[in-house]
Amino acid sequence: MIQVKNLTKRYGSNIAVNNISFSVGKGEILGFLGPNGAGKTTTMNILTGYIAATDGECTINGYNVTEEPEKAKEHIGYLPENPPLYDDMTVYEYLSFVSDLKRVPKNSRKQEIDDIIDILKITNMRNRLTKNLSKGYRQRAGLAGAMIGGPEVLVLDEPTIGLDPNQISNMRGVIRGLRERHTVILSSHILPEVSAMCSRVLIINRGRVVASETTERISEIDGSRKFQIRVKGEPADVLAALAKIPAVKKSEPTQEAGTSEFVLTATGGDDIREGIFNALAEKSLPMLMFKPLGASLEDIFIRVTAGELDAETEEESANDGDN
Amino acid sequence: MTAIIKKEMRSYFTSMIGYVLLAGFVFFNALMFTLVCIQYKAPDYSFVMSASAVIFLVMIPLLTMRLFAEESGKKTDQLLYTAPVRISSIVAGKFLSAFLFLLFAMAITMLFPLSVSAFGALPAAKIAGSFLGYALLGGAFISVGMFVSVLTSSQITAAFGTFGGLFVFYILGAVVQAVPTDTTTSVVFVCLLLAVFCYILFDATRNIFAGLGTCIVGLAVIIGIALKNPLLYDGVIVKFLNWFSLTTRFGNFTNGILNLSDIVYYITFTLAFIYFTINVIEKRRWR
Numbered sequence: 370m371i372q373v374k375n376l377t378k379r380y381g382s383n384i385a386v387n388n389i390s391f392s393v394g395k396g397e398i399l400g401f402l403g404p405n406g407a408g409k410t411t412t413m414n415i416l417t418g419y420i421a422a423t424d425g426e427c428t429i430n431g432y433n434v435t436e437e438p439e440k441a442k443e444h445i446g447y448l449p450e451n452p453p454l455y456d457d458m459t460v461y462e463y464l465s466f467v468s469d470l471k472r473v474p475k476n477s478r479k480q481e482i483d484d485i486i487d488i489l490k491i492t493n494m495r496n497r498l499t500k501n502l503s504k505g506y507r508q509r510a511g512l513a514g515a516m517i518g519g520p521e522v523l524v525l526d527e528p529t530i531g532l533d534p535n536q537i538s539n540m541r542g543v544i545r546g547l548r549e550r551h552t553v554i555l556s557s558h559i560l561p562e563v564s565a566m567c568s569r570v571l572i573i574n575r576g577r578v579v580a581s582e583t584t585e586r587i588s589e590i591d592g593s594r595k596f597q598i599r600v601k602g603e604p605a606d607v608l609a610a611l612a613k614i615p616a617v618k619k620s621e622p623t624q625e626a627g628t629s630e631f632v633l634t635a636t637g638g639d640d641i642r643e644g645i646f647n648a649l650a651e652k653s654l655p656m657l658m659f660k661p662l663g664a665s666l667e668d669i670f671i672r673v674t675a676g677e678l679d680a681e682t683e684e685e686s687a688n689d690g691d692n
Numbered sequence: 693m694t695a696i697i698k699k700e701m702r703s704y705f706t707s708m709i710g711y712v713l714l715a716g717f718v719f720f721n722a723l724m725f726t727l728v729c730i731q732y733k734a735p736d737y738s739f740v741m742s743a744s745a746v747i748f749l750v751m752i753p754l755l756t757m758r759l760f761a762e763e764s765g766k767k768t769d770q771l772l773y774t775a776p777v778r779i780s781s782i783v784a785g786k787f788l789s790a791f792l793f794l795l796f797a798m799a800i801t802m803l804f805p806l807s808v809s810a811f812g813a814l815p816a817a818k819i820a821g822s823f824l825g826y827a828l829l830g831g832a833f834i835s836v837g838m839f840v841s842v843l844t845s846s847q848i849t850a851a852f853g854t855f856g857g858l859f860v861f862y863i864l865g866a867v868v869q870a871v872p873t874d875t876t877t878s879v880v881f882v883c884l885l886l887a888v889f890c891y892i893l894f895d896a897t898r899n900i901f902a903g904l905g906t907c908i909v910g911l912a913v914i915i916g917i918a919l920k921n922p923l924l925y926d927g928v929i930v931k932f933l934n935w936f937s938l939t940t941r942f943g944n945f946t947n948g949i950l951n952l953s954d955i956v957y958y959i960t961f962t963l964a965f966i967y968f969t970i971n972v973i974e975k976r977r978w979r
Contacts, residue, residue, distance in 0.1 A: 414770075417774040418773070418774055419770055419773050419774050420976075439776045439777070439778060440776075442774060442775060442776040442777075443776040447770065447771075447774045449767065449770045451767050453766075453767055453768040453769075453770045454768070455699075455703070455766075455768055456766070457702075457703055457706045457707060458702075466695060466698075466699050467771070467775075469694070469698070469699075470695045470696075470771075470775045471775055472776070514771065
């Protein structure tokens with residue numbers, strides 16, 4: 370569906386995107402994960418034909434974005450980070466304009482808009498001026514605009530940024546639902562978010578793809594690395610019991626009298642959960658809480674760039690870690 | 693293209709700007725009409741048009757400032773440039789919407805000559821010619837305004853830039869009188885033009901040999917002509933600047949001279965700036 374080959378974008382001497390290659394299959398939801406300034410937005414802007422690449426090529430559904438831009442763009446809907454809404458239009462007027470721009474046949478226009486605003490639950494906002502919409506509704510109105518014309522590919526730049534928790538969970542549901550009809554690329558700098566929505570993740574750092582992983586794999590890393598435990602007993606006893614566990618043990622202020630709390634971070638690649646349980650049970654120290662702490666994006670980065678993941682890392686990314 | 697035209701026309705009239713511009717334009721024309729035609733009982737409406745063309749200096753910048761500056765300022769250009777539409781039709785749509793607005797405003801002022809036509813014979817052909825010249829001049833100014841608007845993302849900058857540009861075009865006819873016409877200055881001037889042309893060539897092709905080669909060949913030709921027939925250079929600067937003097941040719945229309953070359957000139961000028969506008973956008977996106 371989407372083929373990206375050796376994509377590079379330079380701004381003067383500054384390299385925003387450095388030789389990125391990947392492909393996305395039909396019905397996949399791919400997440401771009403990376404810190405701010407990693408090159409996610411630039412890649413998306415190139416993919417949608419908004420800016421040109423310095424080098425490399427993108428093909429959408431068989432059409433080269435540089436050579437046949439109009440054909441390629443027919444298959445893409447783009448939601449930039451700031452939804453491109455016109456302040457002086459209502460949601461419905463905006464969507465009519467977008468339909469007009471994308472040359473949706475006149476007779477199916479109304480039906481399509483009604484369907485989309487129904488899916489996105491913004492029907493009650495249809496006659497409100499877009500400048501009076503809250504951030505969440507702006508985001509959804511923008512997504513509606515991207516969906517107009519039924520493009521096979523949807524490119525969504527930080528679709529949940531600035532939304533409240535309810536809206537975020539709603540938006541995630543919507544995006545997961547898009548999978549039936551669209552191939553989706555979305556970006557985020559929040560790990561759990563990507564794990565929740567995507568089938569595959571590209572981790573991008575400083576303009577390079579440092580890893581390409583399925584989300585199952587990411588959540589494995591996520592769940593077996595860092596834990597918080599609360600144990601009934603003295604800290605010294607607990608530490609003695611856990612002496613053999615290969616982990617960094619950090620004492621935390623306890624919330625309950627007579628208990629001690631630790632954050633354990635595994636140092637090896639092995640799963641340490643069983644070991645912790647058995648070690649404490651042996652010494653009859655009852656465990657009152659066991660809470661996996663999701664690995665932060667930072668942790669993943671450090672692991673990935675240190676080559677701990679058997680990822681499709683490029684040769685250069687190893688050098689990149691030294692910088 | 694129609695989508696863009698509809699959207700632009702809408703936004704002129706959903707904000708104040710459309711009404712303010714219409715009111716200002718009609719009021720100024722009415723004022724001129726009263727001063728010239730009513731007070732002096734003159735039937736020739738062309739005088740009014742030749743006097744009122746100066747309002748373009750204020751009106752056109754306000755009409756064109758938002759065309760592209762607003763889009764890039766509010767990032768809505770991301771929608772336009774990622775939609776399956778050619779850049780040329782976006783630019784054409786933007787130009788036509790401003791031009792149609794101008795035609796609409798002019799249509800209202802047509803009521804003035806019509807209102808006095810009942811009281812005597814008007815030089816109808818001359819007035820029609822003036823309207824044509826007025827529209828062509830306005831179109832040329834709009835294309836300049838649109839070009840400036842695409843260069844910036846601030847509407848204020850676009851408005852002032854356009855005003856400055858149009859002002860230069862407007863006074864060029866007067867400035868030309870004081871320009872030196874001797875051979876040496878003219879040769880230097882032609883060399884400068886050559887340098888600019890070669891740079892543009894180099895910039896477009898990114899080929900140093902193309903730029904340098906053209907420069908050397910051009911220089912040889914210039915010097916050759918200067919040695920062989922220096923009289924050819926007389927008044928080159930004046931001719932060159934006159935080419936850009938939009939208002940000189942407008943005078944022909946209001947004087948009742950309908951010259952095909954004038955019409956072609958205005959259309960060429962307008963198309964050139966539309967082309968520059970398209971190029972600026974394309975270039976920004978493809979490098």
